[in-house]
Amino acid sequence: MPSLCHKQAAVCPRCGLQLTVYHRNASQRIIALATTSLIFLLASLPFKFLSFSASGQYQSIDILGSLWILVEKDYGLLALIQAIAVLILPAFVLVSLLYLLVPLSMGFRPAKAKGVIKMLFKLLPWTMAEIFLIGVLVSLIKIVSMADIGLGLSFYAYLLFTISMTITLLHVDKYQLNLLFHDEVVAEDHTPVNPTHSIQTTWALLFTSVLLYIPANILPIMHTNILGSDEPSTILGGVILLWKMGSYPIAIIIFIASVFVPVAKIIILFWLNYSVQAKQQHAHSERIFWYRVTEFVGRWSMIDVFVVAVLVSLIQLGNIMSILPGHAALAFCGVVICTMLAAMSFDSRLIWCEPEKNKKTLKNKKVEKTR
Numbered sequence: 001m002p003s004l005c006h007k008q009a010a011v012c013p014r015c016g017l018q019l020t021v022y023h024r025n026a027s028q029r030i031i032a033l034a035t036t037s038l039i040f041l042l043a044s045l046p047f048k049f050l051s052f053s054a055s056g057q058y059q060s061i062d063i064l065g066s067l068w069i070l071v072e073k074d075y076g077l078l079a080l081i082q083a084i085a086v087l088i089l090p091a092f093v094l095v096s097l098l099y100l101l102v103p104l105s106m107g108f109r110p111a112k113a114k115g116v117i118k119m120l121f122k123l124l125p126w127t128m129a130e131i132f133l134i135g136v137l138v139s140l141i142k143i144v145s146m147a148d149i150g151l152g153l154s155f156y157a158y159l160l161f162t163i164s165m166t167i168t169l170l171h172v173d174k175y176q177l178n179l180l181f182h183d184e185v186v187a188e189d190h191t192p193v194n195p196t197h198s199i200q201t202t203w204a205l206l207f208t209s210v211l212l213y214i215p216a217n218i219l220p221i222m223h224t225n226i227l228g229s230d231e232p233s234t235i236l237g238g239v240i241l242l243w244k245m246g247s248y249p250i251a252i253i254i255f256i257a258s259v260f261v262p263v264a265k266i267i268i269l270f271w272l273n274y275s276v277q278a279k280q281q282h283a284h285s286e287r288i289f290w291y292r293v294t295e296f297v298g299r300w301s302m303i304d305v306f307v308v309a310v311l312v313s314l315i316q317l318g319n320i321m322s323i324l325p326g327h328a329a330l331a332f333c334g335v336v337i338c339t340m341l342a343a344m345s346f347d348s349r350l351i352w353c354e355p356e357k358n359k360k361t362l363k364n365k366k367v368e369k370t371r
Contacts (some may be wrong), residue, residue, distance in 0.1 A: 001175070015353070020175035027101045027180065033168040034094045040161035041091060050136070052143070052314045059316055062154055063087070066313030072314060075325050082309050085128040085302070090165060093127055096120045097172065104180060115183045121174055122233045125295075125340065128302055130164045133182070134253075135306030141250050142242065143315065152195045167202060197233030197274070199346040205342035207265055212334040217259075220326035222308045232326065235259065237302060257334070258304040265294045265301075265339050269346065276350040287351050295343050301336045305329055 001010055011018050023029070044063060051060035061069070063086075070079035096116050098174035103110045110116070129152035140149050220232035229256050233241070235258050275287060308329045315323045 003123055015285065016287075017292075019357070020173050022176060023173075024173060026160060026171050026173070027105060030097055030171050032170060033098045033164055033171065035166040037168055038091070038094050038098075038159050040164055042088075044157035044161055047154040047157070048150075049155070049158070049311070050140075050152060050314055053150075054147035054321060058323075059314060060150070062152075063158070063311050064308070069313045069316065070309060070325075073324060075312070075329075078305070078309055078325060078329060078333070080099035082084075082132070082306065084139040086124060086132040086306075088169050089123055090129050090161075091126045093120060093124060095169070097168070100181075101175070101237065104179050104341060109181060110217070114178075116264055117177055118175070122167070125299060125344075127165075128299060128306075129158075129165055129304050131300055132306045133162050135303045138250055138254065138303060138361065139307045139310040139314070141247050143311070145245065146321075185328050193348050195353070198345060198350065199277050199325045200275055201345040202269065202342050203242070205275065205338045205345060206266060206269055209262075209335050209338040209342065212331050212338065213262060213266070214329045216332035216335050217327040219331065221304065221328040221332065222311065222326050223324045225322045233333065233363050234328065238304070254304060254307075257300050261301050262339060263330075265298055265343070268294050268337070269342050272351070273346060276347075276353075279353075284351055289347060291343070291348050291351070296340075298336065298340045298343055302340075303334070305336070307331045308315075313363065 001020065004020070006022065006024040008020040009018050033339060037247050047062065048060050049062050049066065053059070067079040067083050070076065070082070085235065097120070099110055100113055100116060135157075144148065217235055219234070221235050221238065222233050224231045224233065235254075239251050239255045239259065242248075242254065272287055272291055275283075308325050311323045315321055
């Protein structure tokens with residue numbers, strides 16, 4: 001890799017992937033932004049997050065209290081997923097960046113830096129603070145016509161945390177971060193390790209996703225109880241309801257994130273995995289493009305899961321009105337997790353591998369040319 005100037009990027013000549021970009025004083029910026037993000041995250045915990053009032057009844061929640069409500073409703077797994085994705089992992093990422101860069105700015109290297117960097121980038125795709133925030137906004141739009149909604153101090157603190165963390169991660173570059181702790185970053189071996197294992201693992205996760213997608217769409221994702229009357233709602237039913245309410249942009253967002261994206265991602269990964277198993281030698285650029293699309297959009301399907309979690313935590317007004325999660329919430333969460341794992345297990349380097357027959361032919365031609 002050549003030395004780069006300020007804001008200069010290195011791009012792969014074969015597939016067009018941006019390998020790295022150099023920012024002058026990036027470490028100092030990351031330290032400042034990560035510290036700011038952590039302060040806002042801590043500030044979002046002790047105060048009210050949202051409040052809901054209808055028919056003389058009032059309910060307010062904070063972030064930690066909302067998790068406890070899910071546990072009380074026997075959805076501890078949903079509470080655990082939310083806590084990990086929107087609190088624990090974002091905090092871990094920020095603390096890891098400070099652990100790496102603060103000692104380095106003082107002139108000494110932290111212990112186990114290489115392992116921390118590796119763990120940091122493995123967990124980064126599972127941080128979903130911005131997706132949770134969009135889920136909160138969608139849930140508020142769903143209920144704004146039936147009650148008065150209040151935004152607490154914690155909501156604004158979490159909003160600022162999300163913005164700060166997003167800007168922080170824009171400055172984080174894996175190659176440049178490794179370069180700070182090594183005089184030279186050694187390129188990884190581009191020979192796929194056990195391609196059969198990669199293909200089989202991806203197939204297993206994709207078929208699991210398909211099996212989970214059926215109950216995720218057939219079963220109710222949440223139950224709305226109004227004056228003793230239970231109204232179950234499926235994912236598609238929620239989209240239709242938002243459309244009838246006139247919330248067209250939100251209905252489109254939910255449809256794309258919860259219906260279109262999971263199906264499209266499964267189909268694309270089926271195609272990609274079959275193409276590498278069949279050792280197809282065409283459309284390399286198109287295949288790597290669609291693989292990167294699936295990697296980027298997969299986590300955004302969690303919006304609907306967070307919408308359910310927020311509504312269940314917020315709307316608990318006894319017999320007047322209450323919302324409970326349905327079994328589809330966990331099934332759909334399983335779909336998102338399995339498709340994300342499938343994209344991670346798929347070895348994109350297999351797209352560029354040539355069959356052994358072509359390699360031997362090319363090698364023989366080189367030998368003949370040398371002779």
